[in-house]
Amino acid sequence: MAGRAPKHAPAQAAQDGADSRQHSRPSGAASLPPPPLSLFDAERVFDVCHVGLVLRAVLGVQIMLGLGLALAARDLAQWAGWVSSGTVVSLSGVLLWLLLVCGLRHQLARWREPWQWGVVLGLGAACASLGWQLLNLASGEVSSGFRLASVALSGLASAAVLLYWLKLRERVQRPADAQARLVELQSRIRPHFLFNTLNTAMALVRIDPQRAEGVLEDLSELFRVALAEADTVVSLDAEVELARRYLDIEQIRHGERLRVRWHLDPAAAGARVPPLLLQPLVENAVRHGVEPNEEGGDVEILTRARGAEVEIRVRNTVGAPARAAGHGLALRNVRERLRLMHDVAARFELNAEPGRFTVRILLPR
Numbered sequence: 001m002a003g004r005a006p007k008h009a010p011a012q013a014a015q016d017g018a019d020s021r022q023h024s025r026p027s028g029a030a031s032l033p034p035p036p037l038s039l040f041d042a043e044r045v046f047d048v049c050h051v052g053l054v055l056r057a058v059l060g061v062q063i064m065l066g067l068g069l070a071l072a073a074r075d076l077a078q079w080a081g082w083v084s085s086g087t088v089v090s091l092s093g094v095l096l097w098l099l100l101v102c103g104l105r106h107q108l109a110r111w112r113e114p115w116q117w118g119v120v121l122g123l124g125a126a127c128a129s130l131g132w133q134l135l136n137l138a139s140g141e142v143s144s145g146f147r148l149a150s151v152a153l154s155g156l157a158s159a160a161v162l163l164y165w166l167k168l169r170e171r172v173q174r175p176a177d178a179q180a181r182l183v184e185l186q187s188r189i190r191p192h193f194l195f196n197t198l199n200t201a202m203a204l205v206r207i208d209p210q211r212a213e214g215v216l217e218d219l220s221e222l223f224r225v226a227l228a229e230a231d232t233v234v235s236l237d238a239e240v241e242l243a244r245r246y247l248d249i250e251q252i253r254h255g256e257r258l259r260v261r262w263h264l265d266p267a268a269a270g271a272r273v274p275p276l277l278l279q280p281l282v283e284n285a286v287r288h289g290v291e292p293n294e295e296g297g298d299v300e301i302l303t304r305a306r307g308a309e310v311e312i313r314v315r316n317t318v319g320a321p322a323r324a325a326g327h328g329l330a331l332r333n334v335r336e337r338l339r340l341m342h343d344v345a346a347r348f349e350l351n352a353e354p355g356r357f358t359v360r361i362l363l364p365r
Contacts, residue, residue, distance in 0.1 A: 128155020
């Protein structure tokens with residue numbers, strides 16, 4: 001349905017819309033497929049080449065060894081003797097295992113998870129057996145088959161615990177990394193937005209001083225939101241209001257050359273989206289679909305709830321090439337923040353048709 005969203009303080013402002021290559025060259029715009037996103041970063045899981053991680057792994061194995069031997073030792077002296085001998089096996093085995101995993105990390109990251117587990121656990125059994133052989137060279141004791149099997153199984157179990165810890169560590173750290181990346185992307189586009197919007201206000205003051213007061217009111221609200229603290233998510237309704245304020249400014253500047261149509265579904269208003277999502281898209285639409293053309297152009301903004309998904313669509317006419325070439329930063333920035341927030345559940349699609357350019361976003365409701 002068409003309508004105007006109620007004015008309230010949105011949670012974020014907007015970003016640089018310089019993106020003429022996406023709008024004035026449809027074929028290039030359609031050739032930006034999003035990179036694949038895995039469920040976890042395997043490269044980071046197997047990146048064990050750090051002193052801090054090595055120390056934690058060695059300490060963890062030593063604690064398990066000490067607790068296990070304490071269950072069988074009859075007194076402290078026997079326990080200390082067993083631990084000193086066992087340390088030769090555990091320390092050499094763990095360090096060799098970490099060294100091999102570090103060297104094979106790129107290969108391991110390319111394999112499927114069952115193969116990763118199989119290879120890493122096999123290395124654990126082999127490294128523990130080699131450590132046991134190193135102890136035997138010093139003591140001269142003959143090993144039985146049962147003892148060799150026990151050592152190999154202990155190494156396999158230790159490798160399983162370490163690999164599970166490495167995967168859990170990566171999953172715990174990933175949300176913090178994504179949050180930091182979202183904030184970094186948002187802070188990167190803020191100066192561009194403020195610069196572009198200030199230029200627009202200056203042009204409007206020269207063109208129509210009597211209407212400058214309303215423009216500056218909208219501009220002050222945009223600046224207030226742009227300089228506010230970064231939030232992780234905002235409502236789609238807030239993003240719509242922010243985009244509307246920006247288009248109000250552009251409407252005064254371009255007059256009848258800018259023809260805006262809103263199709264807003266109230267059921268989609270509460271969807272959670274990354275900050276600075278919608279405004280960069282409408283800014284691109286104005287700069288590359290309206291400004292270069294003498295007759296102006298059309299900009300259509302649609303939001304719609306579709307079952308468990310929400311659709312956001314920004315469509316603009318395409319005519320003459322834009323006056324200044326862009327670098328595609330706005331679209332890449334929006335796509336990356338969608339991927340960080342919603343992972344594979346969000347889709348970002350570009351569609352170039354004769355005379356039209358459409359950005360379509362689908363995300364969880």
